[in-house]
Amino acid sequence: MDSAFIIEKSVLIVVVFAITMVMAMYSTWAERKVAAFLQDRVGPNRAGWGGLLQPLADGMKLFAKEEFEPDTKNRFLFFVGPAIAMSTALMTSAVIPWGDKLHIFGRDVVLQATDIDGSLLYIFAIVSIGVYGIMIGGWASNNKFSLMGAVRAASQMVSYEVAMGLSVIALIMMTGTLSLKEISIQQSGMNWNVFYQPVGFLIFLICAFAETNRTPFDLAECESELIGGYHTEYSSMKMGFYLFAEYANMFISSTILAVLYFGGYNYPGMQWMVDNVGVNTANILGIGVLFIKICFFIFFYMWVRWTIPRFRYDQLMNLGWKILIPLSIINIVITGICILAFK
Amino acid sequence: MSPILITFYFLSAITLASAFLTIYSKNPIHSAIYLVICFFTIAGHYLLFNSQFLAIVHIIVYSGAIMVLFLFTIMLMNLNKEDEVHKPRITRLGAITICILMSVVLVTIFINSNPIVGDELPSTEDYQSIKKLGTLLLNEYMVPFEFASILLLVAMIGVVLLSKKEKTEK
Numbered sequence: 001m002d003s004a005f006i007i008e009k010s011v012l013i014v015v016v017f018a019i020t021m022v023m024a025m026y027s028t029w030a031e032r033k034v035a036a037f038l039q040d041r042v043g044p045n046r047a048g049w050g051g052l053l054q055p056l057a058d059g060m061k062l063f064a065k066e067e068f069e070p071d072t073k074n075r076f077l078f079f080v081g082p083a084i085a086m087s088t089a090l091m092t093s094a095v096i097p098w099g100d101k102l103h104i105f106g107r108d109v110v111l112q113a114t115d116i117d118g119s120l121l122y123i124f125a126i127v128s129i130g131v132y133g134i135m136i137g138g139w140a141s142n143n144k145f146s147l148m149g150a151v152r153a154a155s156q157m158v159s160y161e162v163a164m165g166l167s168v169i170a171l172i173m174m175t176g177t178l179s180l181k182e183i184s185i186q187q188s189g190m191n192w193n194v195f196y197q198p199v200g201f202l203i204f205l206i207c208a209f210a211e212t213n214r215t216p217f218d219l220a221e222c223e224s225e226l227i228g229g230y231h232t233e234y235s236s237m238k239m240g241f242y243l244f245a246e247y248a249n250m251f252i253s254s255t256i257l258a259v260l261y262f263g264g265y266n267y268p269g270m271q272w273m274v275d276n277v278g279v280n281t282a283n284i285l286g287i288g289v290l291f292i293k294i295c296f297f298i299f300f301y302m303w304v305r306w307t308i309p310r311f312r313y314d315q316l317m318n319l320g321w322k323i324l325i326p327l328s329i330i331n332i333v334i335t336g337i338c339i340l341a342f343k
Numbered sequence: 344m345s346p347i348l349i350t351f352y353f354l355s356a357i358t359l360a361s362a363f364l365t366i367y368s369k370n371p372i373h374s375a376i377y378l379v380i381c382f383f384t385i386a387g388h389y390l391l392f393n394s395q396f397l398a399i400v401h402i403i404v405y406s407g408a409i410m411v412l413f414l415f416t417i418m419l420m421n422l423n424k425e426d427e428v429h430k431p432r433i434t435r436l437g438a439i440t441i442c443i444l445m446s447v448v449l450v451t452i453f454i455n456s457n458p459i460v461g462d463e464l465p466s467t468e469d470y471q472s473i474k475k476l477g478t479l480l481l482n483e484y485m486v487p488f489e490f491a492s493i494l495l496l497v498a499m500i501g502v503v504l505l506s507k508k509e510k511t512e513k
Contacts, residue, residue, distance in 0.1 A: 077376070117473055121399045128407025132379070135411070139372060139418055147418060158411055178473055 004107065013113050016093050024247040025055040027298055034302040062240035070233045072142035081137020082234065082241035088130040089248035095119035096255055097181045099265045099287040103279045111287065112181060120178040123256060124165060127211060131157050133245070138230035149221070149229030152313065153213055159320040164207035166328035167200045170335040171260060184264035188271065194261040199331045201261045203324050208253040210320065212246060215305040219313050254297035258290060265290040351391055358384040371417045375410060382406045396473055 029044065029051060036043025044051030072078055099111035116122060131154045138150020171193060175183050187193060194201045210217040221229035231242045258264060265286035273282035311319070361381040365374050382405045389398035480488050 116395055118396055118399055121396070121403065125399050125402040125407060128403055128411070131407070131411050132414075135414055135418070136376070139414075151415065151418065154411065154415065158408070161407075 008107070008109055009113060012109075012111065013094075016096075016098065016113060017090065020090060020093055020248055020251060023251045023294075023298075024244055025059070027247040027250060028058065028243075029055050030298065031302050031305075034299060035306055038303070038306040059240070062237050065236040067238075068235040070142055072140055072233075074140040074142070077136050077140035078233075079238075081133050081140060082238045082245070083133075084136065085130065085133030085245040086241045086248070088126050088133060089245040089252065092123050092126045092252045093255070095122050095180055096252075096259060097184050097264060098290060099283045100184075101279070102283055111283070115179060115181045118178045119180045120168065120172065120183075124161070124168075127157075127164075128161060130249070133242075134230050137234070137242070141230070141233035143233050145227045146230050146232045149227075149232065152219055153230055156213070156217065156219065156316060156320075157211055159317060160207045160210035160324075163203055163320055163324035163328055164211065166325060166332065167203035167207065168260070170200045170328070170332045171197055173332070173335050173339060180259055180264075184259060184266065187263040188266045190263075190268050192261065192263040192266075197261065197331075197335070199327065200335075201257075203328050203331070204261070205257065206319075206324060208257060209301070209304070210316070212249045212253055212301075214246075214250065214301055216308045216310050217316055218310065219316060250298060250301055251294065254294045254301070255290075257297050258293035262293050347391060351388075354384045354387045354391070358388070372414065375414050375417055378413075379406050379410045382410065396476055 032054070033043045033051070035041075044054040047053035047057045069075070069078065094113045095116060097112040097115070101111060102109045134157075135150050135154045138146045138153075141147070171183075172178060174193070174196060175186055177183060177186075183193070209215075213221075231239050234242060265283070267286065267289040270282060270286060273285065358381055361377045361384065365377040365381060368374050368377060382401065386398040386401045386406075389401060
């Protein structure tokens with residue numbers, strides 16, 4: 001392992017970390033702006049031009065707030081909860097291919113922190129660990145409402161993981177690989193997976209909403225029944241971490257949606273660009289295209305939030321177990337028949 | 344010492360410590376959390392053996408699914424120290440005897456199996472790759488694989504049946 005490789009990967013990891021943070025920060029701003037736009041308001045417009053400094057102001061406020069701790073015997077676990085939530089939200093970005101490759105200083109720099117064989121499985125592993133942050137935090141708060149909120153959020157995430165995994169299996173059957181890089185390469189041109197797997201995409205999308213605890217599935221937070229949900233007892237930056245983790249998760253799940261179903265960094269005419277304009281320009285454009293897709297999905301999250309009313313908890317569970325799981329199993333069977341028939 | 348050896352010692356220390364703490368901690372939730380840490384370090388051991396797939400699946404199945412449900416149940420049951428049933432002396436004596444017998448058996452197996460573990464043969468095939476694993480599982484080990492899946496299916500149906508029965512009888 002030469003030092004250039006280590007430097008290249010370190011730079012990539014730091015840049016991806018920074019981008020995830022900035023995207024999560026500006027998602028909070030975008031959420032308010034989109035909400036304002038959909039409700040015919042102005043939204044934040046005091047700090048900076050168009051309220052662009054609002055996330056910084058929010059961060060400053062959260063840092064400067066008084067730290068309040070509930071009377072709990074599990075002070076350590078109370079600290080660990082938000083830490084787990086935040087780190088699992090950031091860990092997923094390690095296997096995402098942000099672009100094809102760049103040609104810098106005579107080296108081919110692959111724009112992916114690591115390409116492990118089962119990167120899709122890795123993502124599922126990290127997603128399933130993410131539940132601990134919520135459960136431990138909710139339990140350590142020593143508060144019944146927090147516990148109930150945590151149990152709600154966790155059971156919702158566990159239930160929808162099943163349907164999510166099953167919907168991806170149909171995709172894996174089609175692509176024949178678990179590596180996100182391979183999946184991206186296979187979708188070059190307009191060969192996007194969403195055209196072959198529309199049902200799988202829809203199931204994955206719904207499950208992604210449930211996994212990130214976003215509206216219409218944000219039942220962990222419920223003012224009239226559960227106060228603030230699992231982070232009721234949290235204050236200052238610890239609560240900031242929980243909220244931030246939610247936005248980071250939103251960013252990452254949008255990225256995964258774009259990579260799995262919407263062609264990742266591919267755009268029509270990419271091969272022509274590589275041949276005629278140059279590798280670097282074509283691939284930097286590819287990164288830009290990927291971020292446009294991600295931004296669209298983030299906008300979609302917010303759009304849905306202000307369009308669709310919330311579900312009731314039993315409706316949520318019925319949707320997950322009685323509709324999405326059978327639907328994804330049927331999808332797997334149909335995909336199998338199609339592969340047998342056409343390949 | 345090579346970095347791999349240092350990693351191995353580090354992981355083993357955490358594995359053993361968390362396993363002991365799982366047994367010793369009075370609070371059931373703390374026990375469960377120590378068990379989660381233990382599972383993670385075991386996944387680390389798998390990575391040291393160069394088996395990524397096994398490590399990831401281990402995390403998904405044990406830490407991500409089974410332990411979450413464990414934690415869930417413990418949290419909902421809300422076990423407190425007051426609820427703890429007093430254990431009679433005979434139970435403790437029995438537990439100790441069984442533990443000693445079990446360790447005797449394990450140590451005997453360990454000593455006897457030592458010569459069987461020979462020098463490892465360098466394999467040309469890359470068993471890390473999921474494709475290889477899949478073809479191996481669905482060709483050579485097809486029957487055990489299918490049996491395992493049938494066993495899991497039966498267990499799942501059994502659980503559904505048991506939980507349904509309670510409701511209808513009232």
